[in-house]
Amino acid sequence: MNAKPVSTPKKTGKKGFETEEIVRSYFLGAGFFVVRGVKLRHAGDELTDIDLWLYERSATLARRRIIIDIKDNAQPKAAERLFFVKGLAELIQVEATGIATSDTRRSLRELARKHNVLWIDNADLQRLKSSERLTASSRITDEELNDLISKIDTSRASKNVRDAFSSVKSAVADRFGPSCANTALDGTLYFARMSVGSHPGSLAAQVFTRLTYFCSAIAAAALDFASGDSALRPHQERIVSLTDAIRFGEDPKGTAEKLKWAEAAIRDFAPNGAGLAEVIRNRFNEALRSVPAESLAEITAKMANSDRLFNAARDLEQAAFAINCPGFDNLTVDAKSFMGAVLDFISIDRVAFVQAWTPPPTPPTAGVALETADPSIAPPEVPTDGRLL
Template sequence: MTKKLSKGHEMEELLRSYFLQAGYYVMRGVPFQYEGFDVTDIDLWLYSRTSSVARNISIVDVKNKKTPQAIERIFWTKGLSEAINADNAIVATTERKPEVKDFGNKLDVLVLDGLFLSKLSKSESHFERRLSDEEFIELVQSYDLGKLDGDWKGKILACKSLLSNGLSFDTCNQWLNISKFFAEQVLTKPSRMETALRCFYFSLSLVAIGIDFILKELSFLDQQERIERLSEGFTYGSRGKEVKRE
């Protein structure tokens, strides 16, 4: 990373690297909206495939401050995890008091305390060659006509925001539409090919995660049945063929 990050964002990047190396798909800065209102951002959104029939979605709240207000963050993160139907809630805090971890256990919230974060910050586990989330957004914004030419940044943020709505055929179809947009930009904007490619890979990675999540429910079907269910879902959406006929 070349861009100097704030302490909070730097810790988010360290944790992103940590969870990536642990086998998770990780997204930073996922906007959570309710009925059109911007509520908050999810610091880290985690996805893992634990078996052919099980998937796990977790959210992480990161507070790298002198006064982290850890108890309050546990309440907040627990409520947010339930609002988006996440399986697990995690709070990463500089607080080291054992009572904080005990309180987290009572609410079924995993607490990564100050001792863990201190060790993590001294490790060499993070990916120096990887763009930070801030650098990626800055790269997208560097295209002066991006706002007028389809709103590149807006599409990236929309991709992220869809994660808080849950993984389904509907969200996959929206990601596919955005992927199609950036694929077209790769072909028509030679001077912005690298940025458009990064955006294309970004949106397509979400399509892959969405399909993997859907396949959880189809794991016991034979191959032809899976193909038919996937075809129906991508054609008619989450509500299916019969609803479209009504």
């Protein structure tokens, strides 16, 4: 009689997801803006995932992006991940990198220190996992949000919501700044319209409100990063710079040059080219002037003078993932100020947006104010001597 083969448990990846959530909670409590599960894309293809993408603003001119690779399993292949994340950081041009691994070898910590990589080993991970503050979170996880999105997509027999959400997340990887902000503003418009068009108080209204908050959070963080280039300029110059960034994206001068080239080509090769080129130029300039970018640039410049814009990004991200999703009126002052300016910019009626999602009668304290770091765990130093804790 043949013995039955021993079946191996199916790998679900649940342990890794839980570790990613705990590490994310830690960095959120330490004052970072964090996005989890960012897909790096090129020409429509998904190349790799970034487990955690962090943005830090520590002073008026000090801004930093950090990517963290997390592997919490029996065979973490930590050395390979170290080489991988260093190469990825160079490719997408972020300022710092880190590894969170179940590996325990001291030699790898020393190697990480030598190459200026933040190192979180198994002992560090166990301390994070034992923190009640981190494990008893008032947030929903990425997986739970994705489940909510799947329910909405299934009801609509499409994957449009998932794809729009992923597109905004992926923009932080290699286009963080004006281009990322524009992508996020497009996402905010899409999800805010869907929220207003949903039955008030429904699951769809809640999910679309969460996604509206999330996209606005990305836009706030990206504009805060973009404002660093003009932080020391006179106020009016800063507004002009941010207005151009909102209208044109990453390279206003490059866009203008492309338009001049297209105008010259039409003038030289199209019938009645000179007249047609002039009409197109005038129509394009009219369309640009109709974009109310000045108002959004004004409040962005004002909030970016201090850390208010960065705080708005963190508060909106927290609201997007709060177990009890807050309504617009329950947002923090900074989040409401920026969110209101964005709604005006994308021509979404504030009252209609407020009425789309009203939280349950229980006060939505969870998620409106950001959680603070567990005082028993030291704040991160990214990356100085390669150690975290």
